[in-house]
Amino acid sequence: MMKLSVAPQDAWQPLPPGDWNADAARHLLRRSGWTARPADVERAVSEGLSATIDRLFPASPTLFPEPAMVANFAEAAPAYVQRIRTAPPEDRRLLQREQRERAQATLTNMTVRWMQFASQAENSAIEKWVLFLSDIYVVSFEKVYNPPLIFKHFDILARHALGPAPELTKAVSRSPAMMIYLDLNQNQKKAPNENFARELFELFLLGEGNYTEADIKQAARAFTGYRTRPAFGDVILVDNQHDDGEKTVFGETGNYNGDDVIDAAYRQPAAGAFLPHEMVKFYLSDTMLPRDYLYGLGSAWSSEGEYSLRWLARRFFASRIFFAPEFRGEFIKSPVQFYLGLLQDLSLDVAPVPRFIVGPLRQMGQILYQPPNVRGWVGGRNWINSATLAARRTMTESAFTAIDEDALNADEQVEIVAARLNGADRFTVSDQSLRSFAGMTPEAAVSHFTSILLAKPPMPAFTAALSDFIAQGPAEPAQRMHRLRRAIATLLEAPEYQLC
Amino acid sequence: MAKNTPSPFLPSTRREFFQLGGKGIGLLAFSRFAPAFLVNSTLAAAPAPEKDRSILVIVQLAGGNDGLNTLVPFEDADYYRLRPTLGIPKDKVLALSDTLGLHPSCAALQGLVHDGKLAIVQNVGYPNPNRSHFRSTEIWETGSDSNEFVDTGWIGRYMDNACAGSPADDAHDPLAVHINTLNGVPESFASSQEHPTYGMLAYGGGRKDSEETRKLLEKVADDAPKDDDGPSSYLRHTLMDALVTEKKVQSVLAAYKPSATYAGNAFATSLRNVAGLIASGLPTRVYFVTLNGFDTHVNQITQQANLLTQLSEGLAAFQKDLEAHGLADQVATMTFSEFGRRPSENESHGTDHGTAAPLFVMGSRVKGGLHGTAPSLHIEHNQDITYTTDFRSVYATMLDTWLGSPSERILAGKFNDLPLFAAPSVPAASS
Numbered sequence: 018m019m020k021l022s023v024a025p026q027d028a029w030q031p032l033p034p035g036d037w038n039a040d041a042a043r044h045l046l047r048r049s050g051w052t053a054r055p056a057d058v059e060r061a062v063s064e065g066l067s068a069t070i071d072r073l074f075p076a077s078p079t080l081f082p083e084p085a086m087v088a089n090f091a092e093a094a095p096a097y098v099q100r101i102r103t104a105p106p107e108d109r110r111l112l113q114r115e116q117r118e119r120a121q122a123t124l125t126n127m128t129v130r131w132m133q134f135a136s137q138a139e140n141s142a143i144e145k146w147v148l149f150l151s152d153i154y155v156v157s158f159e160k161v162y163n164p165p166l167i168f169k170h171f172d173i174l175a176r177h178a179l180g181p182a183p184e185l186t187k188a189v190s191r192s193p194a195m196m197i198y199l200d201l202n203q204n205q206k207k208a209p210n211e212n213f214a215r216e217l218f219e220l221f222l223l224g225e226g227n228y229t230e231a232d233i234k235q236a237a238r239a240f241t242g243y244r245t246r247p248a249f250g251d252v253i254l255v256d257n258q259h260d261d262g263e264k265t266v267f268g269e270t271g272n273y274n275g276d277d278v279i280d281a282a283y284r285q286p287a288a289g290a291f292l293p294h295e296m297v298k299f300y301l302s303d304t305m306l307p308r309d310y311l312y313g314l315g316s317a318w319s320s321e322g323e324y325s326l327r328w329l330a331r332r333f334f335a336s337r338i339f340f341a342p343e344f345r346g347e348f349i350k351s352p353v354q355f356y357l358g359l360l361q362d363l364s365l366d367v368a369p370v371p372r373f374i375v376g377p378l379r380q381m382g383q384i385l386y387q388p389p390n391v392r393g394w395v396g397g398r399n400w401i402n403s404a405t406l407a408a409r410r411t412m413t414e415s416a417f418t419a420i421d422e423d424a425l426n427a428d429e430q431v432e433i434v435a436a437r438l439n440g441a442d443r444f445t446v447s448d449q450s451l452r453s454f455a456g457m458t459p460e461a462a463v464s465h466f467t468s469i470l471l472a473k474p475p476m477p478a479f480t481a482a483l484s485d486f487i488a489q490g491p492a493e494p495a496q497r498m499h500r501l502r503r504a505i506a507t508l509l510e511a512p513e514y515q516l517c
Numbered sequence: 518m519a520k521n522t523p524s525p526f527l528p529s530t531r532r533e534f535f536q537l538g539g540k541g542i543g544l545l546a547f548s549r550f551a552p553a554f555l556v557n558s559t560l561a562a563a564p565a566p567e568k569d570r571s572i573l574v575i576v577q578l579a580g581g582n583d584g585l586n587t588l589v590p591f592e593d594a595d596y597y598r599l600r601p602t603l604g605i606p607k608d609k610v611l612a613l614s615d616t617l618g619l620h621p622s623c624a625a626l627q628g629l630v631h632d633g634k635l636a637i638v639q640n641v642g643y644p645n646p647n648r649s650h651f652r653s654t655e656i657w658e659t660g661s662d663s664n665e666f667v668d669t670g671w672i673g674r675y676m677d678n679a680c681a682g683s684p685a686d687d688a689h690d691p692l693a694v695h696i697n698t699l700n701g702v703p704e705s706f707a708s709s710q711e712h713p714t715y716g717m718l719a720y721g722g723g724r725k726d727s728e729e730t731r732k733l734l735e736k737v738a739d740d741a742p743k744d745d746d747g748p749s750s751y752l753r754h755t756l757m758d759a760l761v762t763e764k765k766v767q768s769v770l771a772a773y774k775p776s777a778t779y780a781g782n783a784f785a786t787s788l789r790n791v792a793g794l795i796a797s798g799l800p801t802r803v804y805f806v807t808l809n810g811f812d813t814h815v816n817q818i819t820q821q822a823n824l825l826t827q828l829s830e831g832l833a834a835f836q837k838d839l840e841a842h843g844l845a846d847q848v849a850t851m852t853f854s855e856f857g858r859r860p861s862e863n864e865s866h867g868t869d870h871g872t873a874a875p876l877f878v879m880g881s882r883v884k885g886g887l888h889g890t891a892p893s894l895h896i897e898h899n900q901d902i903t904y905t906t907d908f909r910s911v912y913a914t915m916l917d918t919w920l921g922s923p924s925e926r927i928l929a930g931k932f933n934d935l936p937l938f939a940a941p942s943v944p945a946a947s948s
Contacts, residue, residue, distance in 0.1 A: 200814050200865060208864035212814055219649055230648075303748060349748050380718065389809075390579075392651050398751055402695075402702055402716035403759030406752075414730075482736045507733045512752035 019302070019343060025309045028338035029317065036340065037066045044345050047472060047517040048300050049073050049334055050141035052358035055469055057138060066335055073142035074330045080175050081144065083168055084130040090123045091165035091250065098248040123164040125371045128385045129432075132374055133367045133441075136357050143178065146330065148353065149299045150174045152393040153221055153292075154189045156198040158386040163194070163247050167386050170194035179327035182292065186221065186279045191252045193245035199391070201243050206260040209237040216391055218282065224294070227287035228267070235264040240275040283324060289315030296333055302344050303397035310338065346472035349400050350517050352381035355409055358517070359509065362470055363416060364450065366441035369432040370425065373415065380408030401515070410510045417506050419445050448498050451505075455498050459484035466505055472517050483508060571919050574791055574804045574835075574850040575672075575705065576877075577698070578828070580812030581650065583821055584857035584874025587623070588637060588891075592616045595894035599860040603817055603868065613637075614887060622825040625833035626877070633885035634836060635877060636937050638911055640892040642873030642904025646856065650812070650870075653855040658704035660909055660928055671912055671927060672803050673708030679922040680712060680802070691715035691762055694794060695805040696787040703805050711754070715762045715801075717790070719783035735760060769797040776841030777834040784808045784827050788835040796842050802920065811854060814867040828852070832879055840881065849880035849919050849938075851911065861899045873904035876911065884939040910935055 021028075032041065042061040046053035050073070061069040101112045135144035156170050170192045177185035189195050190213070196202040199213040214236040218228040242259030245252045264273045266281050273281070282288055290311040297306050305311075314332065322328035333339060350358060356378065360367060367374065378384055382405045388394055422433065436442065443450070454462045463484045467475055483504045490500055508514060590596045591607040592615070610618035611627040619627050629635035645663040647653045656663055660671035669677070672693055680692050692712045695703050697719040706714050738756050773793030779785040787806045794801060808828055813820050832850065839845040857874025873892060892902035913932040916924035925931055 203815060203863075203865040205864060210814070210863060210865060211869060215649075225649060225652060347748055349752070390650060390812075398748065399702070401752060401755055403755060403763060404717045406756055406759050407763060410730075479737050482733065486733055503729055503733065507730050507737060510730065510734055511737050512749060512756055515752050516749060 019304045021306075021310075021338070022341050022343055023338045025307070025313050028306075028310050029314050029332055029336045031335045032066060032337055032340050034066075038062065040345070041066070041340055042069070043472070044340060045069065045073075045334060047358075048339075048348070050138070050145055051136075051354050052361045052517070054138065054361055070331050070334050073334075074146065074179055074327060075143070076179065076327065078143040078175070078178065079140060080172065081131060081134050081140075081147075083172070084127050086123050086126040087164050087168045090119065094163075094165065094248040117162065120162055120164055124158055124167065124386060125375055127164055127168060128378075129367070129369050129371055129374055131385065132357065133369060133436075135353075136360055136367050138361065141357070141361075143175075145354070147171060147175045147178055149296070150178060150185070152299060152388070152396075153295055154185075154192075154195065155220070155388050155391050155393045156192070156194040156386075157388055157390075161194045161197050161247075163197075166192075166194040166197070166247060166250055169250055177326075179330065180325070182324040182326055182329075183279055183283050185326065186217075186283075187276050189221075190217075190240070190243070190275050190279065193247060193250050193252060196243055196245045196252070197247060201240060202245055204237060204241050204243065205258045206238075206241045209234070209241055209260070211237040213237070213240055214278075217279075220392060222279075222282045222291055223285055223287045224291055227285060232266050235266050236278045238262070238264050239266070239273040239278045243275065283319075286312070286316070289317075289319035289324075291315070292329065293318065293333070296329075298396065300333070300348075301339060302348060306338070346516050348517055349397055350515055351394070351396060351400060352378055352383035352405070352409075353385070354517070355381065355515070356412065359413065359416060362509075363446055365416060365443050365445065366436065368420060368444040369436050370420075370429045373420075377408060377412045377415070381405050381412065382408075406515075409515065413506055413509045415445070416509075417446050417502055419447075446502065446505075448502075451498065451501055455494065455501055459487035462487065462501060463504065463508075466508055470508060471513050473513065475513055479511070479513070570800075570802060570847070571921065572795060572802055572804070572848045573915055573920060574788075574806065574848060576828070576832070576850060576852040577703070577805065577807040578811050578824075578852055578854035579654075579807050579809040580854070581653075581856045581858055581870055582811040582824075582854040582874060583813060583817065583868050584640075584854075584871075585860055585894075586817070586821060587620050587825065588613075588639065588875045589618050589620065590616055590891055590894065591618055593894055595896070596860075599894060599896075599898070600862050602866060603862045617887065617891065620822070620825050622822045623829040625829040629833060629836065629879060630885055633939075634881060634883055635879050635885050636883045637875050637877055637887050638906055638935065638937070639875045639887060639889040640873045640902065640905045641876050641889070641908050641911060642857070642906075643908055644904075646872040646901070646904075648856065648870040648872075650855055655704060657853055657855055657908060659707075660912055668707060669709055670703070670705035670707040672703075672705040672805075673712075674927045675803070675916060675920065675922055676706075676712045677708050677710050678926055679920070690765075690800050691758075692801060693803040693805065694791070694799075694801050696790055696807075697783050698805060698807045703807075705805060706803075713758050713762070715758070715766065717766065719787045719790070731760060766794065769793055769799075773797075775834075775838050777838035779834045779838075780827065780830055782827055782831075785831040785834060788831050789838070792835055792838045792842070792844075795839070795844055795848060813858070814863065814869060815865040817862075817867045832877070836879060836881075845881040849878060849883060849915070851879075851915065852877045853908070857902070859899065860894055860896065860902060872901045876908075878911075878937050880938075882938050884937055888935060888937065906935070907932055911937075914938070 039058055039062050042058045043053040046057055046061060097116055101109055101116065104112055134140055151171060151174055154174060156167065158167055161167055173188045173192050177188050199216055200210045201213040204210040204213065211233050214233045217236065218233060219225050238260040242255045243252065244255050261272055263270055266273060266278055267285060269281055271277065293311050293314040318324060318329050322332065382400055383394060422430065425433065454465065463480050467480060487500045487504050490496055585596065586603060586605055589605050589610045591610045597604045605620065609621045611621060611623060612618035613627065613630055626635055643656060643663055647656060647663050658670050659667040661667040676692050691714050693706050693714045695706065695716045698716065702714060702716060738753050770790055770793045773796060775789050775792060779789040784806065791804045791806060808824065810820065810824055836845065839848050853876055854874060857871045858868035859871040862868050889906040892905065894902065896902065909928050909932040913924035913928060914934045914937050916922050916927055917934050918938050
């Protein structure tokens with residue numbers, strides 16, 4: 018058990034203004050977003066903690082716009098489904114395969130668009146928050162196989178991201194992707210399917226041990242009759258499939274529908290502490306805070322905060338425990354954070370070539386929209402093993418290797434050209450961008466990069482090894498530039514850079 | 518013995534350990550050259566992992582494989598009562614006995630049973646079953662009771678008990694390897710002491726980073742503080758181990774020539790890689806491979822058929838490959854899944870989370886055929902079956918009989934061994 022420097026009764030008090038400084042700002046920016054660029058740190062320090070959090074988690078955030086390819090897929094879906102249905106059996110298989118391939122390509126495109134959107138510093142915190150919510154309200158493309166529904170699910174999460182939590186949960190219960198993923202769409206009066214009700218209690222709202230098998234069976238009855246047509250993405254409640262008998266959930270009896278069950282779950286004491294528990298795991302530490310800390314925040318959130326997600330985010334990210342020294346620089350970055358943080362740290366743009374994005378994310382262990390299972394990504398040390406570390410290093414190396422544009426296929430070239438026209442044309446680290454550092458002493462250059470790239474000051478031997486490497490060898494500028502580049506790449510591949 | 522082994526222990530790797538400043542590298546790293554008495558005294562009573570020892574391959578069927586449609590009781594009217602649409606017709610079942618047979622996708626497994634190389638342990642589970650994927654997987658991987666929470670895995674405790682201080686433990690050659698797992702290192706490997714383990718994706722994959730960066734990286738990674746167990750230390754250890762092992766594994770797999778045809782899917786490719794690593798003579802005692810997707814709530818028929826085909830053909834190719842390389846006597850493979858599924862099918866042509874299920878144990882030294890007893894299906898609609906063999910009896914057998922490490926300390930209790938092996942492992946578990 019980690020020794021905590023803040024007592025439970027003080028943990029969620031705001032950070033004293035005197036403790037707000039550049040180090041604290043870096044911690045906030047790295048944990049709430051992807052990294053801490055020097056200019057953003059400067060701005061945060063001058064604006065103050067409270068104003069910075071307000072800016073990172075605005076009352077009405079900019080939403081990730083629906084990619085054109087997703088909209089096209091949605092528009093064409095009903096006709097395709099009809100075509101497949103009416104095709105002669107021998108053609109059906111081929112049409113189905115085409116539709117699956119189209120779905121895969123559309124999802125890939127959505128991944129690229131989202132990475133571009135989330136890489137913008139002004140969207141980073143809110144998109145990370147949506148990713149956090151999606152790691153609770155998990156759906157997977159592997160089962161849903163419908164990009165517009167996946168988009169819609171994330172859109173629901175984003176629209177409710179900072180509103181009342183019960184509204185979010187209710188909206189999720191009407192998310193077609195969720196209804197398919199957890200078989201709510203199959204849940205009928207004469208044969209309730211328990212999948213959604215179980216995960217609602219276990220993984221979305223309360224956690225294991227805070228409900229009974231009987232609660233699940235009864236709750237499943239309340240969620241009967243929810244139906245969606247995947248090709249249309251609409252949701253209706255089918256009366257004759259809905260069980261309108263009495264149900265007893267958490268010891269309360271009534272003629273409950275799904276929304277009533279969600280409200281009843283939020284009345285359980287475990288509901289307040291559940292999301293704080295998930296936030297600690299996602300944003301703060303591998304080591305879980307003791308129960309009294311979680312319930313301290315949980316009971317304040319349910320009473321004072323009235324289950325507002327924005328209240329919770331503001332309280333969490335401004336708290337003394339969030340800034341406690343024992344947590345600084347001790348958290349392993351997720352692959353998405355590693356990827357986008359690396360680009361932001363190197364002032365690079367997302368190269369909109371699908372295989373440059375989807376491949377590395379897969380190798381690093383995080384395929385967007387396809388978490389390994391309904392629990393989502395476990396995170397922390399689970400991100401790191403020899404295979405995923407190797408993938409992080411490969412990713413870093415590709416940021417230092419110019420793209421061979423002649424080797425791109427036509428679609429990829431079109432994407433690159435389109436990005437250039439939008440002014441996003443720095444895909445890999447150029448010598449040009451490092452020129453000012455090549456003139457510095459090796460010690461000064463290394464000190465600059467360790468201070469902006471690492472969450473904690475490294476050991477002296479670490480910096481010495483890097484500056485020795487730069488210093489030793491021919492003084493000829495091209496050679497020296499090469500060594501500077503290798504030193505920065507090594508810094509990014511070192512264990513220290515995997516932490517934030 | 519391993520015919521196409523490309524120089525299994527690359528001397529360059531050994532030299533590198535010296536260059537790394539001698540961290541944790543003593544004489545024992547070179548146990549093959551160290552005086553026998555010195556090695557033996559260090560190993561005490563525990564059999565050391567080294568080449569020619571018995572090897573266990575664990576295959577996780579993630580999601581909860583439907584046991585009833587894997588090993589089908591085709592003479593049981595209750596089976597067809599509970600499975601009006603999912604029940605597999607008697608004439609499609611691949612019979613193993615008068616009453617039981619395999620899913621039609623398991624032809625290759627049926628062949629292995631006939632050859633006496635595949636044991637099927639029926640109705641394996643545990644008391645007070647939990648139906649959460651995660652909790653039940655945790656119970657299986659930690660080998661705990663359903664009401665107890667344990668933070669080490671059964672393989673992790675095996676390594677703690679049998680492998681600490683062994684030559685391989687010092688040399689960073691992995692004691693346990695996982696391939697294609699869902700969430701990185703399987704919980705089964707969680708241990709109290711630190712042991713070298715290695716993970717890779719199914720398709721392996723080379724990297725293009727330069728020698729230069731690797732050397733510099735080795736230098737900077739070795740300079741971090743060594744005395745805590747925080748994430749930084751964890752990262753550094755993982756990286757250092759990975760740098761050494763990766764170089765070795767990649768050269769081994771690139772040179773490996775399988776003697777069986779593996780399908781192109783991730784599962785078969787993972788098994789091909791396991792065979793390659795075993796053939797190279799690595800001292801690894803346990804391999805862990807995952808085949809995912811068994812959570813068949815909806816439209817089970819095609820999904821399970823596809824997965825069982827992958828399983829059946831993958832395992833058969835693996836066994837054939839090991840035999841061709843003269844390694845089959847050394848290897849036993851077992852499957853597990855977090856739970857079976859409910860006997861009553863649901864209304865979505867699928868099945869919901871259930872309890873006990875059969876598991877497979879494959880190997881040349883296995884006593885093939887059916888073990889244990891079939892579950893009684895004389896149950897109500899939506900009722901679950903009751904296990905008859907505790908999963909820890911299977912573990913105990915693997916530990917006592919196969920790996921040669923007393924199971925009582927590892928499983929915190931005595932579970933009866935099963936007669937799963939016709940002959941003990943090679944060499945006999947001497948102490």
